[in-house]
Amino acid sequence: MVITVISVLMIMLGYFLMLYGAVGFIQDKRLFSSAPKENLAVIPDRKERFKGAHAIGWAIVVFAVLLFIGAFALGIWDGVRNGFGTLKYFARFLIMLYGMEIYDILFFDWYLLCRSNFFPHFYPETKGVVGPQMFGYNKKAHIVHFIVYIPVCALLALGCGLLLS
Secondary structure (H helix, E strand, O other): OHHHHHHHHHHHHHHHHHHHHHHHHHOOHHHOOOOOHHHHHHOOOOOOOOOOHHHHHHHHHHHHHHHHHHHHHHHHHHHHHOOOOHHHHHHHHHHHHHHHHHHHHHHHHHHHHOOOOHHHHHOHHHOOOOOHHHOOOOHHHHHHHHHHHHHHHHHHHHHHHHHHO
């Protein structure tokens, strides 16, 4: 269970770093596909904030992706070490992905989007747009994720259970 918690924390950190790299440094609206349409409408296209900002942002995003990969690799490695079967892998992967989704809802949507100054700090144009009224703008996407994660985790667990046991 400790490895599962560590993996979830790695995913959370990676998820935040991905957002931070994209919003704070890369600042390309094409990376904000899941942002509320109201926010996208007021965010102007921006040039690089300072020389090297895009490179820093992409380095952060690459590190974030490596954290995601590392979290799953850690979970799989520990499962092999402890003789996990398909059901234990399934439970671990489901906890990891559901943990990420709950983190997205509570930290990204409820806190960063609705309660903090995170987005207006980088995009002052969003000052009057973001706020508590934005919470739940993507609830359909979250519901779809919760449903889709079940077969995704089952396939991952089946693959791990068959290939690594």
